[in-house]
Amino acid sequence: MRNSLPTAALSEFVNEVASAPQEALMDYGVVMDWESGTRSRAEAKPMRVGPHRVSRSFTWKVDEPRQLMGNNHGPNPQELLLSGLGACMMVAFVAGATAEGIQLESVRIDMDATLDLRGFMGIGSNAPVGFPEIRYTIHVAADATPEQLACLHAKAVAHSPNAQTILNPVALRGEIVSTRSDA
Amino acid sequence: MTDTKIRGDASSQGPHLTTGGWLNDLDRKRAAGPFLPGHGLAAAGPSTTAVHAGTHDDARTGAVGTPIYQASTFLLGADQYGSIEQGFARDRFIYSRYGNPSQWAVQEKLAALEGADSAIVFSSGMAAITATVMALVDKGAHVVASADLYGGTYNLFNQEFPTFGMSATLVDPQDFAAIEAAIRPETQLMYFEAITNPLLKIIDIPRLAEIARRHGLRLVIDGTFAPPVAMRALEQGADVVVHSASKYLNGHSDLIAGVAAGPRKLIDMIWPRLLNYGGSLDPHACFLLERGLKTLAIRMRAHEENAHALARYLESHPKVARVFYPLLDSHPDRAVARRLLKNGTGNVTFFVQGGDQAALALVNALRIPKQATSLGGVESLVSLPFNTSQASYTARQRAAIGIHPGCVRLSVGIEDAADLIADFEQALAQIHPAKEAIHA
Numbered sequence: 269m270r271n272s273l274p275t276a277a278l279s280e281f282v283n284e285v286a287s288a289p290q291e292a293l294m295d296y297g298v299v300m301d302w303e304s305g306t307r308s309r310a311e312a313k314p315m316r317v318g319p320h321r322v323s324r325s326f327t328w329k330v331d332e333p334r335q336l337m338g339n340n341h342g343p344n345p346q347e348l349l350l351s352g353l354g355a356c357m358m359v360a361f362v363a364g365a366t367a368e369g370i371q372l373e374s375v376r377i378d379m380d381a382t383l384d385l386r387g388f389m390g391i392g393s394n395a396p397v398g399f400p401e402i403r404y405t406i407h408v409a410a411d412a413t414p415e416q417l418a419c420l421h422a423k424a425v426a427h428s429p430n431a432q433t434i435l436n437p438v439a440l441r442g443e444i445v446s447t448r449s450d451a
Numbered sequence: 452m453t454d455t456k457i458r459g460d461a462s463s464q465g466p467h468l469t470t471g472g473w474l475n476d477l478d479r480k481r482a483a484g485p486f487l488p489g490h491g492l493a494a495a496g497p498s499t500t501a502v503h504a505g506t507h508d509d510a511r512t513g514a515v516g517t518p519i520y521q522a523s524t525f526l527l528g529a530d531q532y533g534s535i536e537q538g539f540a541r542d543r544f545i546y547s548r549y550g551n552p553s554q555w556a557v558q559e560k561l562a563a564l565e566g567a568d569s570a571i572v573f574s575s576g577m578a579a580i581t582a583t584v585m586a587l588v589d590k591g592a593h594v595v596a597s598a599d600l601y602g603g604t605y606n607l608f609n610q611e612f613p614t615f616g617m618s619a620t621l622v623d624p625q626d627f628a629a630i631e632a633a634i635r636p637e638t639q640l641m642y643f644e645a646i647t648n649p650l651l652k653i654i655d656i657p658r659l660a661e662i663a664r665r666h667g668l669r670l671v672i673d674g675t676f677a678p679p680v681a682m683r684a685l686e687q688g689a690d691v692v693v694h695s696a697s698k699y700l701n702g703h704s705d706l707i708a709g710v711a712a713g714p715r716k717l718i719d720m721i722w723p724r725l726l727n728y729g730g731s732l733d734p735h736a737c738f739l740l741e742r743g744l745k746t747l748a749i750r751m752r753a754h755e756e757n758a759h760a761l762a763r764y765l766e767s768h769p770k771v772a773r774v775f776y777p778l779l780d781s782h783p784d785r786a787v788a789r790r791l792l793k794n795g796t797g798n799v800t801f802f803v804q805g806g807d808q809a810a811l812a813l814v815n816a817l818r819i820p821k822q823a824t825s826l827g828g829v830e831s832l833v834s835l836p837f838n839t840s841q842a843s844y845t846a847r848q849r850a851a852i853g854i855h856p857g858c859v860r861l862s863v864g865i866e867d868a869a870d871l872i873a874d875f876e877q878a879l880a881q882i883h884p885a886k887e888a889i890h891a
Contacts (some may be wrong), residue, residue: 269499274538277719283495284716286475314636323637323666325591325616367477423473440802 272364279437281397291318306338346399350379353402356430364420364427365410373409380404402434454528459543459550460485463494464535474605481715483568486692487555497564497680498748506582506741507552517556517736518762523547531841541722549726553734557741558575558710561700564679565692567712571725572737576675576695577603578730579709581611583693584642585728586704586721587669592617593638597654599626599647599852601673608642614776624654625784631662640669645684645791646676649800649836650853651775653791660688669717675699678827680751681794691717698827699796701743702750706736750829753865755795760868761861761875762799772802772857798862806856807837809882813859816878819871826862831871833861 269275297313307430308331310446312324330345343351354377365372381405387397408417424432466479473475487507495503511517525531525544542551554572562570572581584607588594596608598621610617620633624643624668628661643654656672663670672689674682680753684692691713694700701708709730711721725731732740755778762776774781777788778795803809814822824839834840836854846856863871 269538270536275466276479276537276539278474278538279479280481280716282477283480316667319667320669321637321639321666323589323592323639325589325637363474364469367466367474367476391730392756415560419471427473 270369271362271366271372273363275366278363278367288318290398293318293326298313300389303329304339306336307341346383348383350381350402353428353430353434354379354404357404357424357428360428360431361406361420364423365412368412368416368420370410370412370416370420373411374407377412378407379406453789454526455530456528457530458528459534460532461488462486462544462876463539465537468671481540481719483562484714485569486559487552487556490559494556496747496748500563501560501680501747502745504563505556505561506745513859517553517738517741519734521553521734522551536762541719547734547861548729548853550729551731551734551737553737553741554615554732557737557744560741560744561696562712564683564744565712565733566679566683567692568684569718570710570712571718571721572696572728572732572740573709573711573725573738574732575707576673576697576709578695578725578728578804579693579695579711580637580673581607582724582728582730583671583691584640586639587671587691587717589615589639590616590715591637593635594619594640594642595630595633595638595668596621596642597644597647598622599624599644599652600642600648601644601648601675602675602691604642613681624659625652627655627658627662631666632661634662634668636667636668638668642671642673645682646671646677646777646796647800648676648798649840649858651676651777651782651798653777653782653787655787656687656689656791658683658831663688665689666798676796676798676826677792678747678751678796680748681792681796681872685713687791687875689754690714691721696740699751699754700747700827701740702747702827702829703739703743704825704828704830704832706743708736708737708740709733711870732796750865751794751796754797754827754863757799757868757871758799758863759795761871762801764872764875765801768875768879770804770882772804774802775800790883796827797831799861799863801861802855803857803859803879803882805882807835807858810835810857810859812882813878818872818878819862819866819874826860828862829865831862831864833859833864836860 281291295316299311299313301309303309307329310328310330312326315322315324329342330348332344333340355378357365358377361375381399386393386395406421463485466477469476469830507517508515524546531545534540540549558570558572559867596619612619622633624627639660643659646653660670668885671689671691671693672684674684674692675695675698691711693711694709696708696710697706758776759778762774762779765771766779776782776799777792803813814833814835817833820833824834825832836858841849841854
């Protein structure tokens with residue numbers, strides 16, 4: 269299989285979704301539990317792939333380095349955001365390459381971003397709270413021309429759910445359910 | 452010269468690769484199969500289907516019937532390499548663990564009989580069950596299954612599942628509230644048997660299918676006790692039907708085989724498990740199974756006729772306490788049987804007066820039925836749950852699932868009903884329930 273992706277099954281799924289759009293609806297969720305200090309535990313909830321449930325059973329820790337009052341027990345939220353973006357663009361890039369018949373030898377996405385914590389801390393400045401930009405470089409070895417890969421890069425970003433979530437306004441709808449405990 | 456010959460299902464082609472477009476330009480659609488060339492049998496009744504579907508006369512010689520392709524490997528050319536690269540190798544002949552024309556022929560017959568897009572034969576029913584279950588679950592998955600499961604399937608859930616971090620809850624297959632209550636967030640699959648062993652409960656598959664659909668679960672039905680002709684589990688709402696083909700499907704007690712049938716999407720998910728677990732069916736066994744299947748419809752009619760006659764006879768016998776046969780008016784699930792079964796089967800379970808020792812005396816006195824496990828063969832087979840299928844249970848545990856002392860499990864063959872009845876007449880005359888009770 270080219271790039272270890274079954275092009276035939278990918279094509280069949282695409283065509284299935286074209287006639288049965290409910291098969292394209294994915295429900296995802298994670299539960300975050302505060303463990304201690306800056307550390308929390310993330311657990312993936314069962315997923316829905318179309319009308320069917322998929323067991324996940326994945327957990328991971330999220331923490332901050334000691335310099336930021338944590339214990340450095342896991343990647344921090346910004347690293348997870350970058351990896352979530354990078355992994356999603358990777359899926360799009362590899363799927364697009366496979367559909368074009370491009371054999372990939374290696375793909376690496378090197379990502380960087382700079383945060384000014386004055387925004388988080390509320391120190392008056394013009395610093396935005398979030399990342400003002402995310403920089404990345406895709407290193408590819410493949411049997412394709414630089415032009416083909418540049419085109420593929422553009423299409424991968426255009427079809428990456430996480431890239432598009434970051435590039436576009438997204439509604440954040442939250443509520444809080446509280447119980448009063450004794451001090 | 453490049454060999455570009457298509458060896459396999461020529462109607463299956465890889466998608467045209469996109470050039471400057473995106474995934475929505477991919478043009479390969481899912482289709483039933485894989486099929487040998489020139490399959491196409493118009494919609495037909497079960498007997499015609501059993502005889503003709505999937506049977507391919509030899510194009511080279513005109514020999515009638517599917518040749519036995521006793522080969523482990525196939526000549527390779529550019530087309531097959533392409534099928535591997537593009538991920539549709541299931542539709543080409545490459546290596547017999549992946550697929551072989553003898554397998555395809557019998558798979559086509561089985562798929563036609565089940566009304567399925569696709570089927571895969573396996574080297575045993577358990578190979579089919581394991582590959583099917585493992586294809587439909589993921590890390591941490593939970594399965595809701597019948598408490599009356601076949602022992603081999605029970606062992607899969609009890610012995611193998613925990614190793615993979617998976618679990619199963621076993622529930623009364625007729626307690627729909629309990630089934631629904633057992634469903635958890637990580638539940639992915641419901642696994643039930645169409646007719647249970649040995650008490651022959653008829654499971655309401657449409658009801659289970661409705662629960663599965665409502666919760667986004669897949670429903671797998673083991674149809675071993677209810678082969679097509681008697682029932683098509685997919686039509687009743689199952690996502691995948693599995694069988695031990697060693698039983699009614701082959702019908703001659705001379706091979707071990709299994710099958711999974713269903714929509715192409717799911718059977719294509721099971722296929723990689725066939726490759727990984729390795730339970731492929733030998734071409735000669737495929738030939739035997741295909742030959743056996745040709746008489747499925749006529750055998751099932753004979754099984755029903757004999758079993759029904761014998762069940763009525765046993766029910767009238769003073770030394771028989773209780774008879775379970777789905778077509779008897781006394782069967783607890785008679786109404787469900789009337790709705791789901793198009794034909795009876797050969798399984799009859801009954802309780803003789805005098806307990807397990809009387810039952811043992813009875814089976815020893817029988818001349819026609821062979822004392823052996825298994826079922827669905829042309830010959831009548833008889834066995835006792837207490838010293839075979841449920842031997843590891845205590846008498847109390849057996850009683851809890853309705854297997855009371857004196858339980859006899861009978862698979863009625865296609866002999867003459869009059870001979871079978873006469874044999875039971877003489878054998879029952881030899882048992883003395885009262886005497887047994889005194890010595891007990």
